[in-house]
Structures are given as structure tokens and as C-alpha cells.
Amino acid sequence: xxxxxxxxxxxxxxxxxxxxxxxxxxxxxxxxxxxxxxxxxxxxxxxxxxxxxxxxxxxxxxxxxxxxxxxxxxxxxxxxxxxxxxxxxxxxxxxxxxxxxxxxxxxxxxxxxxxxxxxxxxxxxxxxxxxxxxxxxxxxxxxxxxxxxxxxxxxxxxxxxxxxxxxxxxxxxxxxxxxxxxxxxxxxxxxxxxxxxxxxxxxxxxxxxxxxxxxxxxxxxxxxxxxxxxxxxxxxxxxxxxxxxxxxxxxxxxxxxxxxxxxxxxxxxxxxxxxxxxxxxxxxxxxxxxxxxxxxxxxxxxxxxxxxxxxxxxxxxxxxxxxxxxxxxxxxxxxxxxxxxxxxxxxxxxxxxxxxxxxxxxxxxxxxxxxxxxxxxxxxxxxxxxxxxxxxxxxxxxxxxxxxxxxxxxxxxxxx
Amino acid sequence: xxxxxxxxxxxxxxxxxxxxxxxxxxxxxxxxxxxxxxxxxxxxxxxxxxxxxxxxxxxxxxxxxxxxxxxxxxxxxxxxxxxxxxxxxxxxxxxxxxxxxxxxxxxxxxxxxxxxxxxxxxxxxxxxxxxxxxxxxxxxxxxxxxxxxxxxxxxxxxxxxxxxxxxxxxxxxxxxxxxxxxxxxxxxxxxxxxxxxxxxxxxxxxxxxxxxxxxxxxxxxxxx
Numbered sequence: 243x244x245x246x247x248x249x250x251x252x253x254x255x256x257x258x259x260x261x262x263x264x265x266x267x268x269x270x271x272x273x274x275x276x277x278x279x280x281x282x283x284x285x286x287x288x289x290x291x292x293x294x295x296x297x298x299x300x301x302x303x304x305x306x307x308x309x310x311x312x313x314x315x316x317x318x319x320x321x322x323x324x325x326x327x328x329x330x331x332x333x334x335x336x337x338x339x340x341x342x343x344x345x346x347x348x349x350x351x352x353x354x355x356x357x358x359x360x361x362x363x364x365x366x367x368x369x370x371x372x373x374x375x376x377x378x379x380x381x382x383x384x385x386x387x388x389x390x391x392x393x394x395x396x397x398x399x400x401x402x403x404x405x406x407x408x409x410x411x412x413x414x415x416x417x418x419x420x421x422x423x424x425x426x427x428x429x430x431x432x433x434x435x436x437x438x439x440x441x442x443x444x445x446x447x448x449x450x451x452x453x454x455x456x457x458x459x460x461x462x463x464x465x466x467x468x469x470x471x472x473x474x475x476x477x478x479x480x481x482x483x484x485x486x487x488x489x490x491x492x493x494x495x496x497x498x499x500x501x502x503x504x505x506x507x508x509x510x511x512x513x514x515x516x517x518x519x520x521x522x523x524x525x526x527x528x529x530x531x532x533x534x535x536x537x538x539x540x541x542x543x544x545x546x547x548x549x550x551x552x553x554x555x556x557x558x559x560x561x562x563x564x565x566x567x568x569x570x571x572x573x574x575x576x577x578x579x580x581x582x583x584x585x586x587x588x589x590x591x592x593x594x595x596x597x598x599x600x601x602x603x604x605x606x607x608x609x610x611x612x613x614x615x616x617x618x619x620x621x622x623x624x625x626x627x628x629x630x631x632x633x634x635x636x637x638x639x640x641x642x643x644x645x646x647x648x649x650x651x652x653x654x655x656x657x658x
Numbered sequence: 659x660x661x662x663x664x665x666x667x668x669x670x671x672x673x674x675x676x677x678x679x680x681x682x683x684x685x686x687x688x689x690x691x692x693x694x695x696x697x698x699x700x701x702x703x704x705x706x707x708x709x710x711x712x713x714x715x716x717x718x719x720x721x722x723x724x725x726x727x728x729x730x731x732x733x734x735x736x737x738x739x740x741x742x743x744x745x746x747x748x749x750x751x752x753x754x755x756x757x758x759x760x761x762x763x764x765x766x767x768x769x770x771x772x773x774x775x776x777x778x779x780x781x782x783x784x785x786x787x788x789x790x791x792x793x794x795x796x797x798x799x800x801x802x803x804x805x806x807x808x809x810x811x812x813x814x815x816x817x818x819x820x821x822x823x824x825x826x827x828x829x830x831x832x833x834x835x836x837x838x839x840x841x842x843x844x845x846x847x848x849x850x851x852x853x854x855x856x857x858x859x860x861x862x863x864x865x866x867x868x869x870x871x872x873x874x875x876x877x878x879x880x881x882x
Contacts, residue, residue: 247769251755258757559753562714563815564742566735651666653715656749656827657705 245576248569250577251560255553261579262545269541270585270636271291271592273534274628278593282601283616284527288520290617298450300359300390300482301491303512304345304498305427306337306504338362339629340601345502348411349483356484357389362467363479366460367433370422377418377458379432384413389486393448393461400426400446410466411445415456434471438575440470469566470532535631538585539639546578546643558652567648574647578640579633586632590625662822662855663688663711668720670706670878680706681718682878688823693849696859698875704859705827707875709743710746711857712825713737715769725822742771746816747856750828753812756801760792760811763800768818779818786814790844808839813844817854824848826858830865843870 256263269433316325339345339360346360356591365621369376380387384405388394394402398416404409412432415425424444425428432440442462468477483498488509495508500520510517601618628654670681680703686696696704698817710716713729716737722729725744728845729737744815754763762782767840769776787793790810795803800811809829816824826845830838842865858865866872874882 244770244772247766250769251766254757340727532716555753556755559755561738561768562712562741562747564745564770568735600819617781618683653709656714656753657709 243567245572249262249574249576251573252580256577256580257571259549262549266482266542266545266581267588269538270582270632271589273538273635274586274589275592275596275631276534277531278624278628279596279600280530281527281627281652282593282597282618282620284523285603285618285621285624286619288523291516291618292343292513292520293451294452295516296488296632298391298452298507299509299512301485301488301509302483302495302498303507304339304398304502304504305507306335308332308335308337311470319533320484326501337476337477338473339481339504340588341476342481345474346478349464349481354485354487354490356387356486358484359383359386359482360388360478361387361480361482362471364467364471364475365435368418368422369431369433370424374433375418377415377460379412379434379460379462379467381462381464383464387461387482389536390482390486391450396448396450398447400444400450402446404445405461405463407502408445409438409463410442410444410497411462412442413446413448413461415459416447416449417453417457417467418460418537419444434470435464436471436474436534438470439578440466442466443525476481479601479606481645523653532632539635542578542581542636543642547572547646549577550574550643550647553647553654554650556648557650558655561650561652562656570648571641571644574644575637575640578636579643582633582636585636589632590628593628594620613623659689660690662690662725664723665711666723667708667723668705668710668718670710671717676783678724680878681710682726684720684880686873686880688855690855691849692823692854692855693846694855694857695869695872695878696857696875697866697872700861701858703878706873706874708825708827708857708859712747742767742855743819744822746819746824748779748809748812748816748820748829749824754800754803755809756799756813758800759797760800760803760807760814761785761796763811764815764818767815768827773818773819778785783814783818785813787819789817789847790814791840794825803836806833806840809833809837809841810844813841817848820852821854823854824830826856826860828859830860830862838862838865 306425314325314327314330316327321352342360346358349355350358357383364379366379368377384393384402388402397413400413402413405413419425422430423437426444426447428444429441430444432442465475468475471477485494492508492510495506498504560570597618597620600616604614605616661877668684668820669679670680672678672680674675684707697703701860706715711720716734720730729740732740754760755766756768757761761780761783763787765779768779768788769836784793790813792807792810792814795807800808803811809832817819827846830841831856833841843857845858846853846868856867860866872882873880
């Protein structure tokens with residue numbers, strides 16, 4: 243087999259049928275361009291959501307699980323009897339982590355840990371005028387919390403440090419602040435679930451860019467929250483942990499559960515809705531891409547088939563003058579491959595241009611997400627993947643017509 | 659005189675629309691430098707015989723030897739390689755590759771053979787085109803040549819690898835008198851000066867008359 247001649251013949255065939263070649267090429271181009279655009283957008287969205295979810299949630303959260311699903315004493319004593327208990331109530335449990343501050347200090351000594359922030363967290367109502375707004379207040383050591391979530395960068399007005407100097411100060415999520423129509427310096431009443439009231443002063447407004455955080459959350463000094471909940475100085479309900487490597491958190495969470503006996507939740511579990519969305523979107527990309535490429539493949543198959551039928555005479559002559567079946571296959575397969583490579587290259591370029599245009603297009607997600615333009619991921623890997631997809635499709639689609647060409651009986655054609 | 663082609667007891671059947679014996683026990687030899695004309699009424703099987711001799715048709719019984727090599731039973735690819743080196747073809751309908759120039763058409767079988775560098779092949783192709791007096795049209799696209807010109811290019815292509823045998827299926831069948839004479843003269847020259855064997859199926863009595871030997875066929879048998 244001499245590929246050089248096959249290539250020469252293939253090139254001549256393609257160049258004499260420029261329009262046909264172009265149409266076959268555009269099929270691949272369109273498929274690959276759409277693949278690139280889709281995968282860039284969807285991977286971009288996935289990455290953005292994952293990043294913002296990860297940024298605002300701890301890698302591991304340790305807390306005490308409160309459940310009223312306890313077996314009754316009668317059930318425990320007489321498990322086989324027919325026991326009827328009306329209106330079983332949960333027993334009075336404290337929701338705190340015993341020795342929470344000590345546990346946090348121990349964990350902080352581990353080398354893989356970036357930061358640990360013990361906190362006391364509670365549902366509260368904010369009253370301004372007659373209407374109560376529900377929210378969540380977290381009593382923290384604000385410097386530790388800053389280490390975990392980079393709070394300083396997220397402060398929109400006011401300052402982080404003023405919380406340190408204001409015992410009854412709070413930092414408030416920007417959406418909540420807007421709903422309450424308050425700004426830095428305003429005072430507002432906080433009501434705890436047990437009915438205690440406290441007048442607090444807003445010293446800063448922060449925004450994570452995620453509505454589920456910005457719309458409910460407030461930070462305050464740990465001692466103040468302990469005070470309004472009427473708890474002692476060592477009372478903490480949650481320990482938030484950030485590790486240097488987010489993947490390591492998945493296994494370390496289990497270690498912590500075994501070590502301290504409290505419930506742990508890792509970031510993947512906490513953001514499982516986001517991650518499930520990722521999977522669904524990835525699946526969609528693959529499905530649509532395959533559909534597009536199959537359509538492009540059929541286009542090439544048709545065109546190459548017609549090409550072979552038109553070139554029957556030429557194939558017969560080539561065979562008569564000594565070209566073997568493999569030579570004929572290579573002549574037509576090379577045509578498909580050239581179409582595939584050029585089409586895929588053009589597709590990649592068009593795909594990049596479209597993605598680039600999209601990435602500069604304004605996109606307003608409201609308060610839900612803090613973005614201004616479409617999040618697009620420009621990842622060379624996907625461009626390479628597009629190239630491989632395009633060429634594979636054309637080889638598969640071109641092989642059958644090429645094989646058919648090699649099977650042509652020259653006698654039947656030359657005899658007329 | 660040494661034999662370059664030997665066919666022994668060739669039988670061939672057509673199965674469509676019903677079983678029919680086209681060739682019956684054909685045996686003959688051709689010698690080096692011989693100009694053979696295969697004649698007979700249409701349907702007598704002469705073209706069928708030629709395509710068996712050309713090695714392109716392999717569905718026959720019997721034995722085919724060329725250049726002392728047994729060709730019966732070889733694979734299609736082996737036969738293609740043999741054709742490339744030892745056989746040249748000239749068909750009734752010139753059958754050039756229309757997208758290529760006359761020169762490229764002539765060069766292709768030699769490029770496939772790969773015995774010479776492409777520079778040498780080009781030189782040789784010019785020589786062959788000169789032989790058929792087509793050197794001035796070498797760079798024209800073959801689709802733009804007249805019928806007679808195309809047939810002469812086809813002859814040059816058949817000659818490019820210096821084959822032992824050149825086969826023609828009515829090589830003058832589609833040409834006017836003047837072009838037929840040109841082709842005939844070229845054939846004669848090839849046979850007698852280059853010592854290459856020519857086997858041509860023809861309907862043209864003048865063409866047959868000028869050959870060295872006429873093999874006449876009737877009803878699938880050689881009658882003279």
C-alpha cells in the first residue's frame with residue numbers, strides 16, 4: 243500500500259468536488275462547534291456553582307443531630323408486646339457539642355486543616371416594625387470565620403473589625419438587609435425561639451452571591467449569641483472546618499465522626515443538590531453531542547457513498563492497473579479523514595468564537611447568583627475531545643463506503 | 659520464440675439468468691512480441707476470455723500461467739500487484755481518470771509500482787506520451803481531450819511499467835478510421851520493436867488482418 247499516491251488521488255477528488263467537500267465538512271463543523279459551546283457553557287456553570295457552593299459552605303461541619311425518633315421505654319422493655327403510646331414527645335436535649343471549644347482546638351492542630359471555627363447557631367426573628375423576618379444568627383469568633391470564608395472580601399459595607407469592638411454588633415446578609423430595609427449603623431430587634439429579645443446594631447453587610455446565604459444569615463460575636471440564648475460561655479452547636487484539600491475532607495469527616503461521636507456533614511453531602519445537577523447537565527451534554535455527531539456522521543456517510551457510486555469507473559480502472567483493495571479503501575478513507583480534520587478544526591474555531599461571544603454576554607441571575615455574564619469554561623481538554631470526536635465520527639462514517647468501493651468488481655464495470 | 663501466456667482448459671459458466679457455458683475448454687499460448695487478434699461474433703465469449711486472461715475475472719475453471727507464474731488461485735490483491743507490473747490495458751471506452759491530467763494518468767500505475775523515483779517516472783511518462791505523439795497535451799486535464807487523444811493516453815498508460823503483455827478490449831472500437839490506424843500502428847510498433855505481446859479483442863477486420871495471428875472464436879470455442 244502506497245499512502246502517498248492514495249493521498250494524492252484523494253486530494254484531487256476532494257478538490258474537484260469543492261462544494262460537496264465543503265458541505266460534508268460543514269456537517270462536522272456544526273456538530274463540533276455546538277459540542278464545544280455546550281460543553282464550555284455547562285462545564286462553566288457547573289464550576290461556578292460548585293465554586294460558590296464550596297466557598298460558602300464548610301468542608302466539614304460537626305453538629306449534634308436532634309431527633310424525636312426514640313423508641314419508647316415500654317417498647318424497649320417489652321419489644322414483642324402490643325404497646326400503644328399516645329403523643330410521644332422528644333426528650334429535652336441540649337443541642338450543643340460538649341467540649342466544643344476543646345474539640346475545635348484539637349482539630350486545629352492537624353496539619354491538613356486550614357481553619358476551624360466553632361460557633362453557636364440559632365434560628366431568630368428580626369423585628370423592624372410589626373413584621374418579623376426569619377433568619378439565622380451565627381455566633382462566631384469572626385477572625386476564625388474570616389479564615390474559613392474570606393469574609394473580609396465579602397463585606398459590601400461597614401467593616402469586619404467593627405464587630406470586634408461592638409459587643410452587640412452583627413454582620414447581615416445583603417438580601418436580608420435589603421428586605422428589612424436597614425443599613426450599617428441601624429438598630430434592629432432580634433427575637434430568639436425561646437422569646438428573648440435583644441437590640442443589636444448592624445455594623446456590616448456582606449454578600450456571598452448565593453441567595454440561600456445572603457437572604458438569611460447574620461454573624462455576631464459568640465458571647466452575645468450565647469447571652470441571648472441564655473447559654474454558658476462554652477456552649478457551641480457547630481464546628482466548621484476547612485481543609486487544605488477539599489477531597490480529603492470526604493474521608494476525614496468519617497474519622498471525626500468516629501473520634502468524637504458527633505454527626506458530621508461533608509461539603510459533597512451538604513451540596514448534593516448542586517452536584518446532582520452537575521451530573522444531569524453532564525449527561526445532557528453527552529447525549530446532545532452524540533446526537534449531533536451521529537447526524538454529521540450520516541451526512542458524511544451519504545456524501546461518501548454518492549462519491550463512491552460516482553467514481554465506480556475510476557475505481558475499476560485503478561483496480562485494473564494494479565491498485566489493491568487496501569489502496570482503494572485508503573483513497574476514500576483519506577478523503578473522509580481530511581473532511582473530518584478540516585471540519586473539526588473549523589468547528590473548534592467557531593466553537594471558541596461562539597463561546598467567547600457568550601462569555602461576554604450579560605446575564606442577570608438576580609439575587610440567586612452573583613454573576614454578570616455567562617460563566618464559560620475555556621478548557622483545552624474539551625477542544626481536544628471535540629477534535630477526536632470529529633475525526634472518529636468521520637472515520638467510522640467513511641469506512642463503510644470505502645470498503646464498498648474496494649469490493650467493486652472491475653470486470654462488471656469495464657465491460658459496460 | 660518463448661511463451662509468455664499459457665491458458666489450459668479454461669471453462670467458464672454464467673449463472674444468470676440460467677446456467678450457460680460461455681467458454682468451453684479453451685487452451686492457447688501467446689509468445690513474446692506477438693500481436694494477437696481475438697475475433698468472433700458478439701456473444702462468442704471473446705471478451706469473457708480476455709477478462710479471464712487479464713486476471714480480473716477469477717471465476718473460471720482451468721489453469722492460467724503468465725511469465726512462467728501460475729496465476730490461477732491467487733488472491734485479488736496478489737493479482738492486482740501482478741497486473742500492475744506485467745499487464746497493460748487499453749479499453750474500448752478510453753477510461754482515463756477525468757480529474758487528472760494526461761501525464762498524471764500515465765504516471766499513476768508507475769507510482770503504484772514504486773520502482774522508480776517520481777522524477778524518473780515523470781520522465782518515463784513523457785517518453786511514453788511521445789511514443790503515442792501526445793507529449794504536447796501532457797498537462798491537459800484528460801476529460802478535455804478528444805476520444806482519439808484519450809485512447810492514445812490510455813495506451814501510454816498501459817506501457818508505463820513496460821508490461822510483458824498489453825491487452826485491448828476493442829481498442830479501436832470507438833475511434834474513427836484515422837485514429838484507428840494510428841492506434842494500430844502504435845500497437846504494431848510496440849509488439850515488433852519493444853518485443854511486448856499484444857492481445858486485442860476486435861471487430862475491425864482491417865485491424866485483425868494486420869496482426870500476426872488471428873484467433874477466431876465461436877460459441878465459446880477457438881475455431882482457428
